[in-house]
Amino acid sequence: MGERGPVTDARLDPVDAPIPITAAAATPGPMSRFGAAAIAATGVVGLAAVLVVLGRPWAPEELLPVLAGVAGLCLAVLARSAASGLAWIALILASLVASGVPIGLSRQADPDVIGAGPWLLIAARSAVAALVTAAIAALYATRPERRLRAQVSTLALLLVGWLLVACLLAVVLALAGARSDPSFNLIDVALTPIALYVHFVLLLAALGAAADLRTAAQRAEIRSPGASTASVVDVPLGPRLRAIVRELIPGQTDADDAAIEAERARLAGDLHAVVLPSLRRAIAEAEAGLPIETLADRLRAVDLELERLMADRWPVVLEAFGLVAALEDVAERTEAETGVQVVLEIEGASGRPRPEIERAAWRVAQLALDNAVRHAAASQVTIGLMVGPDLVRLSIADDGRGFDPADPIRPGARGLADLGRRASAVGGSVAIEAGEESGTIVRFDWPARG
Numbered sequence: 001m002g003e004r005g006p007v008t009d010a011r012l013d014p015v016d017a018p019i020p021i022t023a024a025a026a027t028p029g030p031m032s033r034f035g036a037a038a039i040a041a042t043g044v045v046g047l048a049a050v051l052v053v054l055g056r057p058w059a060p061e062e063l064l065p066v067l068a069g070v071a072g073l074c075l076a077v078l079a080r081s082a083a084s085g086l087a088w089i090a091l092i093l094a095s096l097v098a099s100g101v102p103i104g105l106s107r108q109a110d111p112d113v114i115g116a117g118p119w120l121l122i123a124a125r126s127a128v129a130a131l132v133t134a135a136i137a138a139l140y141a142t143r144p145e146r147r148l149r150a151q152v153s154t155l156a157l158l159l160v161g162w163l164l165v166a167c168l169l170a171v172v173l174a175l176a177g178a179r180s181d182p183s184f185n186l187i188d189v190a191l192t193p194i195a196l197y198v199h200f201v202l203l204l205a206a207l208g209a210a211a212d213l214r215t216a217a218q219r220a221e222i223r224s225p226g227a228s229t230a231s232v233v234d235v236p237l238g239p240r241l242r243a244i245v246r247e248l249i250p251g252q253t254d255a256d257d258a259a260i261e262a263e264r265a266r267l268a269g270d271l272h273a274v275v276l277p278s279l280r281r282a283i284a285e286a287e288a289g290l291p292i293e294t295l296a297d298r299l300r301a302v303d304l305e306l307e308r309l310m311a312d313r314w315p316v317v318l319e320a321f322g323l324v325a326a327l328e329d330v331a332e333r334t335e336a337e338t339g340v341q342v343v344l345e346i347e348g349a350s351g352r353p354r355p356e357i358e359r360a361a362w363r364v365a366q367l368a369l370d371n372a373v374r375h376a377a378a379s380q381v382t383i384g385l386m387v388g389p390d391l392v393r394l395s396i397a398d399d400g401r402g403f404d405p406a407d408p409i410r411p412g413a414r415g416l417a418d419l420g421r422r423a424s425a426v427g428g429s430v431a432i433e434a435g436e437e438s439g440t441i442v443r444f445d446w447p448a449r450g
Contacts, residue, residue: 033143034088037136038076041095044129045069048101051125055105062101069098085212088140092205095136096198099129103197111174120171127167130197134160137204141211152207159200163193170194265421277370278302281337323358323387324349330366331383338373341380350388353446360426361387361394361444364419368396368442376400376440392428394444402439419444 049066072094079087106126111119138156193200282298318326324346331342352358365383372378378400386393419442423430428446435441 033139034080034084034091037088037091037139038073040132040136041069041076041091041098042073044095044132045073045098047125047129048098051101051105065097065101069094072097085209088208089205092133092137092140092201095129095133096201099126099133102126102129116175120175123167123171123174127171130194131160131164131167134163134197134201134204137201137208140208141204143208143211152211155207156204159193159204163197163200166193268418275302275306277374280374318358318362319355322352323361323392324385326358326362327365327383327385330362330369334369334373334381340373340378342369343380343382345382345384347384347386347393348388349385353387353389353392356426357392357428357446360422360428361392361446363422364430364442364444365394365396367419371442372396372398372400372440376402378439390447392444392446395441397435397441398439399435400439402434 045066048069052062052066055062072090076087076090076094079090102122102125106122109119109122114122138160142153142156278298278301282295282302285298286295317329327344331344334340334342369381369383372381376398378398381396381398384393384395384397419430419432423444423446426446428444431443431445433441433443
């Protein structure tokens with residue numbers, strides 16, 4: 001295949017243009033084609049239920065088609081907003097299974113035995129059930145957003161019309177006393193749709209499903225990176241199929257985009273809390289003319305933190321020994337690297353909370369320490385901690401210049417936002433308060449207060 005042009009390429013059929021970038025086009029409003037089809041399918045299932053319940057005697061297994069039809073209707077309702085195509089298929093199958101009840105009764109009935117009037121009623125019920133089911137499948141196959149809609153509409157009209165003529169002809173012949181003729185004739189051709197009724201319904205359903213797949217494939221190609229230059233054959237089959245499945249489920253692509261944005265926010269917060277402080281210290285020391293060996297040590301630390309982030313690792317001390325040991329480690333490193341005195345006050349340590357709680361608390365402490373050293377010009381920082389399996393109380397207090405938490409956050413600052421995001425992600429809370437005399441106090445509580 002040749003190169004695929006941009007989204008507005010003329011090779012996209014006019015019937016398809018514009019192909020919506022979301023799956024909303026496959027989701028008509030209430031009382032649309034789907035609403036009408038749902039009502040019709042419910043009628044067929046209800047007819048089957050009435051015939052089974054009123055028939056005497058009846059065996060429990062005769063309820064299976066009715067139960068299957070009800071299950072199909074329930075699935076269609078549940079899948080309506082999540083997967084429109086699946087909802088249509090469920091409606092068609094529900095009606096197809098339920099229509100077998102009146103059709104089976106009509107095949108067992110003999111007009112010579114029960115009389116023309118009762119037989120005509122039985123035949124009319126089965127014909128209506130078959131025609132309604134075929135019409136539901138035709139509605140699915142001929143939805144407005146479908147490519148080749150004119151051709152498929154013609155075929156659907158032909159099949160449903162042929163089935164209608166066959167049902168009427170069968171009734172007329174039966175009432176006229178005609179019986180089966182061993183030789184093949186034009187009457188057999190006219191009655192063929194009755195024998196092929198199930199095949200007609202499945203064919204129309206397949207046409208509708210194929211149109212859904214084609215539309216989803218086109219949307220997936222438009223969304224794919226480099227859609228204007230990449231050749232379709234260059235994309236592996238597996239990723240293409242996964243992309244098509246996502247397009248068949250409205251909202252799935254939006255959920256993927258939201259997950260990507262959340263991961264970007266998490267990574268940005270990690271870079272701000274871990275990598276940028278070390279990098280900025282290295283820049284400041286280089287500008288101050290410190291020895292090259294010191295600068296190299298700082299850059300090696302930055303390199304190590306980047307490797308940890310890329311591998312999604314957390315400090316070995318935190319993972320192996322818990323929050324107390326990790327805070328002792330970060331306090332010692334801060335003192336050694338900055339000269340700021342860090343005091344660690346452990347009020348109680350009765351066990352370890354879940355790993356994600358420890359990680360959130362450690363990140364809050366690390367970011368608060370960096371802010372105290374880099375922005376507040378603190379000479380001493382006190383870390384208070386009470387930790388247990390169901391409780392974490394963490395405070396980081398410095399004696400720096402302090403700030404008013406009510407003041408607007410300066411443009412480009414991420415620290416405070418990252419603190420709140422990390423805490424809320426694990427069900428905790430962060431509070432930032434001004435110190436009694438000077439400095440700032442950052443508190444992390446889990447569970448959240450109240």
